[in-house]
Structures are given as C-alpha cells and as structure tokens.
Amino acid sequence: MPQLAIDATCLPQYDKLDKPTRERLLAATRKFRELSLDALLAHPDLRIRPLPAGQDPRIRTFRISDSWTGVMLAPESGETFLLIHLLPRDSAEDWAVDQRHDVNPVMGTLERRDATALEQASGGPGGDGSAPAGEAPARVGATAVPAASAAPPGGEGTAAPRAAPGEPAVSSRASAPFPPPPSSAVSAPSSGLLFDRVSDRDLERLGVDPEVREFCRSITTADELHGWAPALPQDQYEVLRALAEGHSVQRVRDEVVVPRRPVVGAVAADDYDTAIRHTRERVIVVNDNREIEDVLAGEFNAWRIYLHPMQRDLAYRPRFNGPAKVSGGPGTGKTVVALHRVKHLAEHLPLGGRVLLTSFTNALVESLRRNLEMLLPPEVVEDVDVVTTDKLALDVVKEVHPEVRLRTDTRGVFANYAKQHRLPWPVDFLFSEYRHVVTARGITTLEGYLAPDARAGRTTPLNADQRREVWHAISSVRAAMRTSRRLPAEDLHAEAVRILGERSELPYSNVVVDEAQDLHPAQWRTLRAAVARGPDDMFIAGDNRQRIYDNTVSFKQLGIEIVGRSFPLRVNYRTTEQILDWTDGILRGGPVTELGDSSATEPGGAMRCVLSGPEPELYGAPDEPAELDALAERVRAWLADGIAPADICVTARTNKLRDSVASHLRARSLPAAIFHPREHSITDAAQSVRVTTMHGVKGLEFRAIAVFAATADALPQLDRVTSAALDENQHQADLDAQRSLLYVACTRARERLYVSWHGTPSPFLPL
C-alpha cells in the first residue's frame, strides 16, 4: 500500500488555499494512502503525470483542482510518496523542472536543489559561470536565481519561501547558529575565496557532493553563500554555512553532520524510500487520515518532529551535572527545547520520580500543558506536573494549613496600613521595600534589614531609625495577613520553603522552568527547595529581553549554580527578519543582561531568522476614532489576504483599550472576540480575531499582530512606574519592563505586524 509523507516546506502554501481547495487536497492525499499503486497511478481525477522527458523522472504532478497542482516525489523503489509542493497550476511544472532530489551520500537525507540555477552558476548550459555578486543574488545572466525562482509563484509578497525547519536561512541577518568560534578557529581566506581553507576531501567527508563542491569554490563571502541558500541542497548548505562562519571541520562534523546521519549503516544513493523516512528535519510521514489533516492544518507542529541540532543536543543530552540554562531572543525555540527536555526527563525517571514543568502565569502553564500533551504519550504525561510556581507553593502550604488562600490585593493592604498609621512614606515605597528588598532578598530579621548592604541598589537612603520604622510597618502588615490566612505570593513561598525544608522526601526529581525571566526570587526559592541538588535538577529557559515584571534575580545567591551550563539559542523560527529588525529598535540595541546574573551581559552574536516577509506597517492617526477605523481596515485586508481570523490578534495596553477595540471591530462587522489566553486555546474553533492585552499575548504567537494605541500616554503607563524621586533604579526597571512589554507584543507576530497610535507616539517606538 502506498505511504504518504509531507515535506514541511510546502505547509505554508497550504495557508494560501481556499477551503474547497483544501478539502480537495485532503481527499487527494487520502487516495495516496487508500488505493493500490496501480489504481492510484491510473486515477482519472488525480491525473498523476511525469515531467517532460529529460527532467527528474521521480517527480510527478497531480491535480488538486482546476487551478492548483500538487508536486510530489514518487520513488521508483518503495511506495512512499513525498508531497513536496503545492503550486498554482500554471507555474507548477516550471518550478518542478528546475528541481532535483538526491540522497546525501554521507547524511543519508533527502535533499532538494535547484539544479538549473546551480548548473548555470557553474557555467553549465546557458550559464555564465559567475556566482551572484554583492548582496543576495538577484539574477545570474538572464536566469532568475534561487531567491526568486524558489519563491512561491502567485505568492503575494510574503516574499521568500518559508524555509522548512532546519533549512537554510532566507533572511539576510547575520547568521550565527553556533556560539562564535574562538578567534583562532577563524582563518580569513587569503585568496578571497570562502572555502579555500577546506580541502575537497574534508568537504566530501562532510557530505558535500562533487557538484556543490565545484560550485562553492567560487563563493567569496558568507552573504553570497547565503543568497544561494534556496538553491542548494538543504543539509549541504548547513555544512557550508557553518564552515563559512569559521568553525572547524571537526566541529561541523560533530554538530551538523553526525546528528543527521543514520544511527546504523548508510542509506544507498538510490534508496529514496529510506532517505525520505530518514529526513526527520523536513519530512513528516503520516500514518492516518487524521494525521494528514493535522499536518496540513498546522496542528502537527514541526517542532514535534524536528529540532535544530543545537536544540536537540540540549533537550536530549543524557545528563547535565547541575542546573542548566537556555537563553535566546524571542522565537528561538526555548519553550520547544524545554518541552523536549521534559520528555527526555520523564522518559528516564527513577522509580517514584516526578517532573515539574512550571512558568509564571496560568495562561503560560495552560499553553505548556497543551503542547506537552501533543508531545508525550498520556502515560508519560502523568508523571509531569504542569503548574505555576504560585500553585505549587499553595499546594505545599495547604498540605499543612488547608485553610490558607493566596492573596492578590497585597498593595491595597499596605495602602490601608499606611493611611491608618499616617506613615511618612508613599505606599509604593513601602510595598517596594517589601517586594524588592525584604522578600526578594529573603531578609527575615530586623538585624538583617539593618545590615549595611541589605538595601544595596536602592537610591532612597534610609537611616537606622527609618529602617526600624519601615521594618515595623512591613512586619505589622505581614502579621495581619497571616492572621487572615490569606497570604501574598511572596509570603506563601517563604512558608512553602520552610515546609519543604523539613521534608525528608522532596516532591520532584527534576524541575523545568519556562519564561524564567519573570519569576520573583521568592518563587525561585520554592523551586530550589522542591528538588534535591544534583544532576538534571533544574533546566531553565528564559530571555531577559522579555522581562515584563520587575523582578531581577541572582541565580548564584539562590543556590542555582549554572556555571558552564549556559547555552544561547540563536535561530529564530517564528518571526520574519523584517519584523525582528524593527522590534530590535524598541530595545535600542542596548546590551541584554544574562538571565539570573544582572552583573553580566549576554554574549554578543546575531540572531538568524528563518523567515522573511513584509516590513512592519506603522500608522500615526490624528485621533482615536481614526486609529480605530484604520485598524478595522487593516484587519479586513488581512482577512481578505486569507489569514484566518483566529490567526490575527489585536493587542492593546489596558483592559479598557482592549474592550473598546473589540466593540469597534464588531460594530464594523468584523468577527472579534476578547481573548483570555487562560480560557481559550489559540487553535480552538472559534473563528474570531483575538483582541487582548499586551500581557495576554505573552508566550503566544499569531500570523498577524496589530498593536493598538502605542501612544505616549499608554506606553509607558505611568501609574505602573515607580517615580524617579522615590527610587531612581526602580523607576528605570519599571520603564524597562514596559518597554519589554511592547517588545514582547510585537515579537508574537509571525508574518505581519501593524503598529498604530494617535497623538504623540510612545517614546518606545523606533520611529
């Protein structure tokens, strides 16, 4: 019986099909699984056809509808069909005749190349033998070169093809898949040719075949190589790119070639069937009709089957000798790595062991739980708790004090106390001393608070008498909260740590933390106390660029010793290069501090984008009604472009703005629903444009994001910012958190970003 496999590179095209065409495609793909080979090839509706003589004999086209054609690889050996592209009927054959598929001689993977473009570049028939000059190539001789020829015909400017996971970058951002090599490893080519320092023998051992070897000999710069990415066989391009960055042959072999090689044996050059199944990076073999639908509808996320070698190394490393940390900008797959790490840990649990997967908010935890359920079989999920750190602390405390509840109005309690006792300090000051000094630093006694360095970093000085008064006020408020049995999170965690410290058995064998940048030190202490120190005790993923709550922590002081186990991720899989370039401006290019160590900055090195697309759109309206009108038109145009309503999210700074946006969109007959991330899955059936706050989009992603009312009086929202007079450092930290909030909102966009304001624009906007 024939088998169907799907090349992930064609999935974005599926988004462009209208509903009837999608249904026809699904019906066609079912036939590939259900009919015998002969019946399939003779099927009158499918009209499976080879290409004109002389072209790759394994490529066939088939009819999806009158206007759409599927392109597939139909091996002569075996019965596995690989769906490789979906194209408008009049361009499918043109595209297909340029392509050739081969089995990589060393890696055993199936690779595709634009054979026509490479042949012409190497001086073949019709070619001028020259590699494209300067920037990413535009044309070679009279022939459109890869970047152009591989772009989906009929595409409407989402520009370059969406590269498959692991496929070469199509963006022009500097690329750095590995940490920068030691300077001694980089030898600038003396001849001006990029690969002069690598012998043919080494290239061959790295899986670079004779045609690509000859081609790459004339390449002079990494940018030039980069421009050829869409034409080159995918895995060979990865090898060349790593070499071009100055990495040693040995390292490229270990990190690019070995992870792709079959564990046992080799794949024969003509064994396409095995090669298709072995190309885990790009190919999904589907087993039933339901899976086909899931894959095509994007439910079967690529990250479930493919991890970049760096991601895989971190997720599936047999053991870390202590806490390990994964950092990296937005969309670099930190959550994906954390989820796979949970899989690895849960599959290797000691008897009676449990894994904790945790994050900051209920919404994030919900989304982690959903994803984990997709990745792990149910019997393994049972060994994993997915809860917020606050819920963990509450559960621990409740085992001993069942009547205790979590309090969320702590600032109000401080406000009442300050008013009743006519304290000389504003409530924000008191609350901040409680949150950022006393509980953050774990100070439990007056002596501790009087210690000279207890308030290091605070800019409002307090003499000893003043400190006594502040301490007395804070202690009184805490005592009142304890009496009421409603504890604020900070005190709840302190109690949880005390209880855990008395237990002989700790609840978890491993703790995995996502969005770690937002946790308060009190929450970290609970996590530290919930797992015994030792190998694989903590796996931490986060990004300080995205810190939207005012917490700074020192892992070292919390007993979380990361040294030597900190790993940056640098390939962005979510956001287009254009969007990421613009959003970088929100952060003003300042150095990013290390997660868990604010005294150090992250090592430099650019992020590489896998996707490319239109520039972000900006609009400054004269007033709010005009801004709302423009927003409605923008959303309408996205819908007309075929973006599903649920793939569009409008986000605003406050609940009030959010509500006003939702009702205005509805009043203009647009399907809009207020989105509470905790209650809705982003893939649920409701066909509405999501409208939510900027906090609500944290950790999520959408094809199109509109940021509404990025005006000076909403961003920063000054009533959430400590005044500079009260504490200069806290003032700056609060402003930074709001800047990050805008950054987080914008970096949720996969393809389209629209930012609007009225009146004075927010000072955070890079205009």
Ligand SMILES: Nc1ncnc2c1ncn2[C@@H]1O[C@H](COP(=O)(O)OP(=O)(O)OP(=O)(O)O)[C@@H](O)[C@H]1O
């Ligand atoms: N190896 C991969 N192959 C394909 N897609 C991937 C891969 N890794 C991550 N992705 C995709 O990239 C997107 C971002 O991944 P993820 O949410 O893990 O990133 P993140 O670093 O946690 O992002 P953020 O910090 O912005 O929340 C997701 O759509 C994910 O499915």
